[in-house]
Amino acid sequence: MSIKVNRVNKTFGEFVALDDVTVDIPAGSLTALLGPSGGGKSTLLRVIAGLEKPDSGLVEIEGREANHLPVQERGVGFVFQHYAAFKHLTVARNVAFGLEIRKRPKAEIKKRVAELLELVHLENFAHRYPSQLSGGQRQRMALARALAVEPAVLLLDEPFGALDAQVRKELRIWLRKLHEEVHVTTVFVTHDQEEAMEVADSIVVMANGKVEQIGSPDDLYDKPANDFVMSFLGPVTKLGGQLVRPHDLELFTVPEQDTVAATVERVTRLGFEVRVDLNVNGRAGPEGGPDEVWAQVTRGTAEQFALEPGKTVHIRRAPDRLVQPARSA
Amino acid sequence: MALSQDRGPDVGGPLRRRSWSPLASMPRTRRTRVVRGIQYAVFVVLLVAVVLTVDWPTIREGYFNLDKARPLFPEVLTTALKNTLIYTAMGFAFGLVLGLVLALMRLSQVAPYRWLANIYIEFFRGIPLLLWLFFLGYGVPTATGRQLPFSPYSAIVLGLGMPAAAYLAETIRAGIQAVPKGQLEAARSLGMSQPRAMVSIVIPQAFRIIIPPLTNELIVLTKDSSLVAILGVTVGTKELTKFGRDELNTLVNATPLVVAGLCYLLITIPLSLLVRRLEARNARAR
Numbered sequence: 001m002s003i004k005v006n007r008v009n010k011t012f013g014e015f016v017a018l019d020d021v022t023v024d025i026p027a028g029s030l031t032a033l034l035g036p037s038g039g040g041k042s043t044l045l046r047v048i049a050g051l052e053k054p055d056s057g058l059v060e061i062e063g064r065e066a067n068h069l070p071v072q073e074r075g076v077g078f079v080f081q082h083y084a085a086f087k088h089l090t091v092a093r094n095v096a097f098g099l100e101i102r103k104r105p106k107a108e109i110k111k112r113v114a115e116l117l118e119l120v121h122l123e124n125f126a127h128r129y130p131s132q133l134s135g136g137q138r139q140r141m142a143l144a145r146a147l148a149v150e151p152a153v154l155l156l157d158e159p160f161g162a163l164d165a166q167v168r169k170e171l172r173i174w175l176r177k178l179h180e181e182v183h184v185t186t187v188f189v190t191h192d193q194e195e196a197m198e199v200a201d202s203i204v205v206m207a208n209g210k211v212e213q214i215g216s217p218d219d220l221y222d223k224p225a226n227d228f229v230m231s232f233l234g235p236v237t238k239l240g241g242q243l244v245r246p247h248d249l250e251l252f253t254v255p256e257q258d259t260v261a262a263t264v265e266r267v268t269r270l271g272f273e274v275r276v277d278l279n280v281n282g283r284a285g286p287e288g289g290p291d292e293v294w295a296q297v298t299r300g301t302a303e304q305f306a307l308e309p310g311k312t313v314h315i316r317r318a319p320d321r322l323v324q325p326a327r328s329a
Numbered sequence: 330m331a332l333s334q335d336r337g338p339d340v341g342g343p344l345r346r347r348s349w350s351p352l353a354s355m356p357r358t359r360r361t362r363v364v365r366g367i368q369y370a371v372f373v374v375l376l377v378a379v380v381l382t383v384d385w386p387t388i389r390e391g392y393f394n395l396d397k398a399r400p401l402f403p404e405v406l407t408t409a410l411k412n413t414l415i416y417t418a419m420g421f422a423f424g425l426v427l428g429l430v431l432a433l434m435r436l437s438q439v440a441p442y443r444w445l446a447n448i449y450i451e452f453f454r455g456i457p458l459l460l461w462l463f464f465l466g467y468g469v470p471t472a473t474g475r476q477l478p479f480s481p482y483s484a485i486v487l488g489l490g491m492p493a494a495a496y497l498a499e500t501i502r503a504g505i506q507a508v509p510k511g512q513l514e515a516a517r518s519l520g521m522s523q524p525r526a527m528v529s530i531v532i533p534q535a536f537r538i539i540i541p542p543l544t545n546e547l548i549v550l551t552k553d554s555s556l557v558a559i560l561g562v563t564v565g566t567k568e569l570t571k572f573g574r575d576e577l578n579t580l581v582n583a584t585p586l587v588v589a590g591l592c593y594l595l596i597t598i599p600l601s602l603l604v605r606r607l608e609a610r611n612a613r614a615r
Binding site: 077080084145146 | 509511512514515516517518519520521522523530533534537
């Protein structure tokens with residue numbers, strides 16, 4: 001159930017939503033479309049679903065050209081950010097909806113709905129109405145409804161976007177587990193890099209309608225293709241005008257090869273680790289002020305160095321753990 | 330502080346110092362009481378004036394004459410009120426069906442359908458209902474030398490229904506647009522075709538949303554049905570206004586018009602109360 005998107009373009013008036021986008025999504029994978037809002041990721045998902053028509057380019061689902069297939073014939077399950085629950089139907093009828101359209105036998109529908117409600121942990125809510133469910137429950141119902149028709153691909157548009165932080169975290173882990181159970185090719189849209197890293201086994205980073213990079217979470221984090229991907233996927237700071245991950249800065253008490261001297265400005269606890277704000281001595285920053293950089297070190301290191309404001313340390317990028325963009329923007 | 334005791338507690342604003350009336354120098358609560366007292370006094374004075382100056386016997390004789398009212402029954406209910414209800418229902422049913430078609434045309438991807446619907450809607454919202462009824466009742470027969478088939482019902486249904494369709498189309502369109510786009514898209518992604526999703530998912534929800542404004546349209550149409558009186562209908566097909574007007578001539582008394590008016594209120598007030606309840610329920614649901 002692979003998905004191929006080949007050189008797809010889509011504009012809304014003057015706005016370029018997709019700019020020559022090519023993406024291959026292998027069968028059975030769990031892929032995140034990640035990027036800032038307005039970057040084109042939702043449009044790409046909707047183009048795959050058939051909810052938007054591309055201006056040019058090709059969409060293939062299961063090796064079959066899908067450009068001219070209407071939504072209902074593409075074999076996709078779609079989960080909307082705001083659930084799109086059918087308010088006038090009970091939870092069970094919502095889940096049964098796709099099966100009823102397909103005129104499956106009543107007994108089969110009943111059995112399948114029961115299975116799905118169990119899968120999404122809503123077996124005790126079958127006869128409630130969507131308005132009687134919490135946001136997280138509604139989204140799980142929407143997922144069961146999309147899965148009921150055994151779609152070739154499952155598409156989720158910011159599925160957890162409307163939920164509060166706690167429920168979001170729970171549902172992420174749950175989606176990961178669900179994917180291990182049902183193995184349907186899944187693509188979900190998110191603007192939350194943590195969510196993408198935690199859930200997906202492959203991430204497509206998009207910005208301004210273009211694909212910036214495609215790869216596994218590790219690839220993207222350790223080998224970002226450019227400054228944008230690097231700064232979107234994790235914390236960054238600048239040393240000598242180059243992006244560097246704060247945990248990839250090495251601290252020394254005495255000068256070493258390639259180190260520069262810096263003064264500690266502030267030391268902040270971030271749970272297990274410590275954030276150290278530094279000023280590089282004798283160098284001006286981009287706005288003419290002090291050249292500021294921050295490092296993330298373990299508590300042990302902080303204590304070992306007795307870090308406190310005013311202290312001078314010597315810093316450099318750790319040469320063995322160097323994360324740096326392949327091409328600097 | 331001594332000053333504020335003289336002038337009330339909240340002296341100090343630049344406006345208050347230029348005391349332009351005795352009211353302005355009073356404390357706020359007392360001022361409110363005095364203003365309300367004046368309003369009641371004016372009301373009582375007007376009421377007394379009306380009671381004293383109106384010629385009650387003439388009023389009773391001319392407008393609320395029970396002797397003149399008695400012979401109106403039961404025809405006013407069994408014929409006139411019944412016909413008003415029938416004409417309104419027919420016009421409304423016709424208007425709803427045509428209005429739905431027009432609403433879908435206005436939302437169509439095909440531009441000429443949108444244009445046609447727009448022209449229709451603007452035309453009927455722009456011309457007076459009375460003119461349209463004259464046109465159907467007298468204009469068409471004069472021009473063609475023939476009555477419309479099924480006269481007078483055809484003229485009544487088209488006369489009330491076609492303009493109503495223009496107003497209803499706009500209401501229905503608003504209702505369809507108020508249904509979240511995700512509903513249609515969800516139904517389609519689950520295997521429904523666009524037209525079927527429209528018919529079984531979107532339109533039912535749209536109607537649920539617009540029940541209060543639709544009921545208001547029904548009230549308006551009930552009143553507009555009075556204009557059918559000009560179509561010169563026969564004895565058995567008279568509605569409330571025509572009935573009242575004819576009895577006014579026969580009895581030389583205004584009581585029949587008052588009775589007809591009360592009959593309209595019999596229809597419109599319950600509907601109006603219904604709208605209020607539905608709106609309150611919708612507000613709660615939101």
